[in-house]
Amino acid sequence: MVLMMSRPFKHPKTGVYQFRKAVPMDLRPILGKVEEKRSLRTKDPAEARQRHAEVAAEVEKAWQGLRRGPQHLTMRQIVGLAGEVYAGWVRDLSDEPGEPVIWFHVLRLQREARAAGKLAEWWKDSIDELLLKKGLIVDDLTRSRLVEEVDKAFVQGSELLERMSRGDYSPDPNANRFPSWTPPDASESPSSTKSDGRSKSAVISMTGLVEAWWLEAKATGLKPSTYESYRSSVEKLVGFLGYDDALRVTEEDVIRFKDFRLAQVHPRTKKLISPKTVKDNDLAGLRRVFDWAVQNRKLQANPAKGVSLRLGKPVKLRSKAFTEVEAQVVLRAAMRHQSSREDPKTTAAKRWVPWLCAYTGARVGEMAQLRRQDVRQEGEWWVVRITPDAGTVKTNEARDVVLHPHLVELGFPQFVADSRPGHLFITPKPDGSVDMPLNTIKNRLADAARKVVTDPNVAPNHGWRHRFKTVGMEAGIDQRILDAIQGHAPRTAGDTYGEVTIPVLGRAIRRLPRIVID
Numbered sequence: 245m246v247l248m249m250s251r252p253f254k255h256p257k258t259g260v261y262q263f264r265k266a267v268p269m270d271l272r273p274i275l276g277k278v279e280e281k282r283s284l285r286t287k288d289p290a291e292a293r294q295r296h297a298e299v300a301a302e303v304e305k306a307w308q309g310l311r312r313g314p315q316h317l318t319m320r321q322i323v324g325l326a327g328e329v330y331a332g333w334v335r336d337l338s339d340e341p342g343e344p345v346i347w348f349h350v351l352r353l354q355r356e357a358r359a360a361g362k363l364a365e366w367w368k369d370s371i372d373e374l375l376l377k378k379g380l381i382v383d384d385l386t387r388s389r390l391v392e393e394v395d396k397a398f399v400q401g402s403e404l405l406e407r408m409s410r411g412d413y414s415p416d417p418n419a420n421r422f423p424s425w426t427p428p429d430a431s432e433s434p435s436s437t438k439s440d441g442r443s444k445s446a447v448i449s450m451t452g453l454v455e456a457w458w459l460e461a462k463a464t465g466l467k468p469s470t471y472e473s474y475r476s477s478v479e480k481l482v483g484f485l486g487y488d489d490a491l492r493v494t495e496e497d498v499i500r501f502k503d504f505r506l507a508q509v510h511p512r513t514k515k516l517i518s519p520k521t522v523k524d525n526d527l528a529g530l531r532r533v534f535d536w537a538v539q540n541r542k543l544q545a546n547p548a549k550g551v552s553l554r555l556g557k558p559v560k561l562r563s564k565a566f567t568e569v570e571a572q573v574v575l576r577a578a579m580r581h582q583s584s585r586e587d588p589k590t591t592a593a594k595r596w597v598p599w600l601c602a603y604t605g606a607r608v609g610e611m612a613q614l615r616r617q618d619v620r621q622e623g624e625w626w627v628v629r630i631t632p633d634a635g636t637v638k639t640n641e642a643r644d645v646v647l648h649p650h651l652v653e654l655g656f657p658q659f660v661a662d663s664r665p666g667h668l669f670i671t672p673k674p675d676g677s678v679d680m681p682l683n684t685i686k687n688r689l690a691d692a693a694r695k696v697v698t699d700p701n702v703a704p705n706h707g708w709r710h711r712f713k714t715v716g717m718e719a720g721i722d723q724r725i726l727d728a729i730q731g732h733a734p735r736t737a738g739d740t741y742g743e744v745t746i747p748v749l750g751r752a753i754r755r756l757p758r759i760v761i762d
Contacts, residue, residue: 252284252292260285261292263299271307274381306379317386318488319451320423325374326393327422333401334416338408347406354399355676367391378427385456397422399674448490448542450533454478457536467636468679474529480505481530490537493547502527502551523553561701565710573696574598576761581692593669593685594692596656598708602759603648605712605730606630608705610637612685613678615667619660625750626657630731634667635678639731646750650758719755729753 252261261284267275280303284295317325341347357366371390375382382390404416458471482488484501505522509515530548537543566574578598583591593612600611613635620627631642647656660668670681686705693704709730716726727734728744729752 252289252296254292259287261287261289261296263296263303265300265303268307271311275376302377306376308379314381314383315386315428316383316449316452317380317390317428318449319389321426321428322386322390322393323421324423324425325378325390326397328425329370329374329394330397330401330419330422333398334404337405338413341405341409344406344409347402347409350402351399351406351674354395354402355674358395358675363391363395364388367394370394378425380428385452388459389452389455395675403674448537449488450478450482450490450493451475451488453490453533453537453542456540456542457533460536465640467638467640468677469636472679472683473525474533477526477529478533480526490534490543495547495550498527498530498548498551502553519553519555523555527551527553562699563710563714564702564707565714566697566702566707570697570699570702570707571602571711571759572761574693575602575759577692577696579761587671589667589669589671590685590688592659592663593689596659597669597689598693599651599654600628600656601705601708602712603651603753603756604628604645605709605716605726606645607638607709607731608686608689609635609682610731612669612689613667613682614669616660616663616665619657621657622746625746626652627746635682637731639733641731643728643731644746644749645729646746646753648753648756648758715756716752719757721752721755725749725752 253264254261263280263282263284265280267278267280272278282299284292284299286292286295354366357363371387371394374394400416400418407414454471454475458475461471462468481493481498481501484504485493485497502522505517505526506519508517510517527548531546531551534543534546534548538546575598578595581591581594583594597608597611600606600614601608604611610630614628614630615634618629618631618634620629626647628645628647629642630637630645632640633642666672667678670678670685672678672681690704693707697704697707712730713726716729717723723735724739725744725748726732727739729749734740
């Protein structure tokens with residue numbers, strides 16, 4: 245029989261004091277043990293008594309939390325917990341962080357775990373220990389979000405420790421992103437109810453719904469850009485309403501949010517948010533996430549279901565394609581671009597991506613995410629492979645595009661050969677993701693083009709795709725070949741038969757006229 249110890253227990257062999265206490269009968273099935281035993285890490289009796297009291301209070305708090313059952317934590321609470329992991333990680337290893345190569349391999353193993361979809365397994369023991377220490381049992385959604393945030397904290401801490409291993413002990417500029425950990429209100433129990441009959445803890449977080457929806461949606465091949473858009477819309481709704489509880493949202497709330505968004509000014513363009521953005525991003529995102537919640541019995545009704553926005557036919561003042569003069573202006577600026585103040589990859593993107601788009605008609609993101617291994621020579625042709633492996637491709641299908649001889653003469657293959665392995669124009673995040681870096685460089689390319697082509701009726705990045713199709717038709721290139729080059733869907737079932745080969749692509753590309761700039 246294990247006795248409940250009210251004082252430190254001295255180990256008979258090591259002399260190190262321990263905390264030992266019998267686990268209550270109702271918690272033994274949860275904890276899987278009959279005794280809570282921890283080392284107090286001291287042989288000093290006075291210090292042991294102090295630590296014993298601290299551990300006893302911590303254990304009692306943990307047991308009380310376990311009795312409350314599974315809980316849902318807010319995003320702020322989850323990031324706060326991850327911040328405690330980060331602080332402990334850095335605190336324990338900062339004095340002697342080891343060699344830089346250690347951290348290179350640590351981060352490599354973490355990236356491999358993420359790529360293999362094994363983050364939950366990778367962090368299981370650490371999160372189990374963290375939750376036990378805090379006296380928490382959490383729901384599945386909270387745990388999945390906690391896995392992501394602890395992983396981010398681990399990467400951030402490892403990068404900081406890698407700098408320390410090189411003798412750089414400057415403060416981590418990102419450390420302040422962690423809020424203080426605030427535990428759930430211990431006074432609330434699952435049986436506590438509000439005046440409307442709902443449990444006090446029955447709050448269904450809208451931001452949590454997005455994450456739960458995404459766990460399922462990404463398995464179906466939905467693009468991360470859609471997730472980012474929907475998450476942003478939900479966060480805007482939460483900010484507008486001032487609370488994060490899906491159960492409180494009404495159809496009138498969504499209508500008010502729609503009107504609010506239509507009156508907002510875009511921070512980058514300084515123009516009103518377009519009705520199309522509100523309809524296709526905000527309302528569509530809310531409707532889809534809430535629909536998922538209804539289908540999965542988390543909500544009884546979708547408050548965004550009946551809210552829509554009728555769009556009038558847009559006024560068309562000009563072609564969507566760059567004119568010949570506009571193309572020359574943008575490419576001239578690209579050719580001359582130099583900067584010692586920006587990242588060299590950004591400089592390279594401003595130099596090469598406009599030219600690549602001009603001669604391939606590709607989406608700007610498809611060119612901006614190119615990697616060194618995506619460019620190859622095949623016989624007489626230089627070929628670029630546009631592939632989802634590099635980032636995001638709208639069709640989710642890889643395709644080959646032959647480079648125009650002018651691009652070869654300008655030195656693009658040589659630029660690729662001189663570049664380091666990996667992405668040519670962006671630097672992926674530590675977890676390997678490229679979405680944020682890619683969006684950043686796309687915006688910078690758009691801003692650069694807008695400085696020389698100021699007409700707001702032509703899109704500074706997408707104007708190349710429209711121009712390419714026009715120039716290609718003028719050159720007599722078959723429509724099916726143009727579609728294959730640009731990644732457009734086949735127009736008929738017959739177009740899916742046969743293959744547009746590299747020689748066919750190459751001969752077609754050679755028919756495009758050379759773009760001459762002064």
